[in-house]
Amino acid sequence: MADPPKFDEKSRYTEGRGIAGAFPGETVTRRRLMEGTAMAVGGIATAAFALPALGFALGPIFEDVSRENWQPVGTEGDFNTQTYIQRVINIAPEIGDPGKTTVYVRKFDQARDDPRNKDQPFVAISTRCAHLGCPVRYIRASQKFVCPCHGGVYDFQGKVAGGPPVRPLDRFYTRVRAGKVEIGDRFSVNSELKRFSPRDPSNHLDGLWQYLYPSRPTT
């Protein structure tokens, strides 16, 4: 006949589990408690420096530090509806020359332009290629924007006419103050020139694709 089990392995008490040196009524051994405490203290100490450091590095992802920035680029009379005039604005003034970028500006044309954007008195096209961000150049003879890097081509409206770009060229908000044309923040457009918050080059904005490239906190 087998003896009844001397120790119950499922007992709440260390004494009941047959652990050497157990105290009556004790549920956790001192060794186990110290192990847990040491682990917890180490974990807290690690988290105390690692989490702030991680947040410090990742912070800029969740922060919009750009302020509304209107830059005058000339008088109304400087621009026409027929062709683009080249202007330079600075989109990151803190860094000097590297923050400068070229903008192609023309007057909004009621006859030719999409009525979606008729609240903008001017059309200011960004030179940032929608493929991978190289600077495009406007070729007046062919009325096309051409990218030197991978052969992206855009038509007069900035819509994709050929090559790898996934959406039209970005634009900037425009306004007129005291006779001066001012260029504001960037916005992106899809192939129907519907406006979106600024997206990075290479981010699609048509059909189901647009949900894979959502708006970000930084823009």
Place this chain on the structure above:
Amino acid sequence: MKLSAPPLPKFLRPSPPRPGTGNGGNGANAGNGAGGNGGIATKPKPKDQAVEGAASVVGWLDERSGVSPFLRGFLYRKTPKGTNWFYTLGSATMFAFLSQAVTGVFLAMYYEPDTATRAYSSAAHISNDVFLGEFVRGMHKWGATVMIILIFLHMGRTFFFGAYKYPRELNWVIGVVLVVLTLVMGLTGYLLPFDQRSFWATVVAVNLNSSGPVIGPYLADFLRAGSEFGPTTITRFYALHMLLVPGLIAALIGAHLYLVAKLGTTAPPWLKAEKKDLLTEEL
């Protein structure tokens, strides 16, 4: 005839021969000018003294660290028959990394990661004005290319020799992470000279990251520290390039080497196991 030792103070007396040195000991240890203990006192030659000094330093270190069994196992480990020059590609890659680390440390003494003006001009200063600056910068630049070539040759060797198979899969995985980190080094280092080419190459590279669905744009924001190339982009790249990624690479090279030493290397695939010889040897 053995004479008794003169009554010298303790520090002037010749030290007794080291255990195990036998009769050779009296020559090397009778250098105190007092006649020595053996009568035939010969002054130790400088070469002997140097060898003795070095041996005692090494002995001192070894006695306190116990490193020699480890080093013996690591450096004199067995290698299979057929080991050839292709097996040196990993070490070659590591030396390329060490060269990059050393030249990089010295370049950091002159380089200033400031977007507005100083990055380009400090890089130009290294090339044009600093003594040997062009040479050290050139070593760093071309060494980067050499490291990429070597690491892929090493990877190809591992693949074609089947050296990634059991039990070495973990080492292959670590190696792949090392390849990726090496490419990250190439990406982050390319911006630092801050000329037109490096600026636009980095713009394109960051936008390539952005093309990944859902997390891509956030990755690009992380690399740029914002939605546009801004004042902290270059410092961010610099910190990744000289602190974070090299540290990771060094740590993973350690793990990689540990596994190489632990598991040993594989024979080339064209060698068949010599079963017969092995059997007779073991019997």
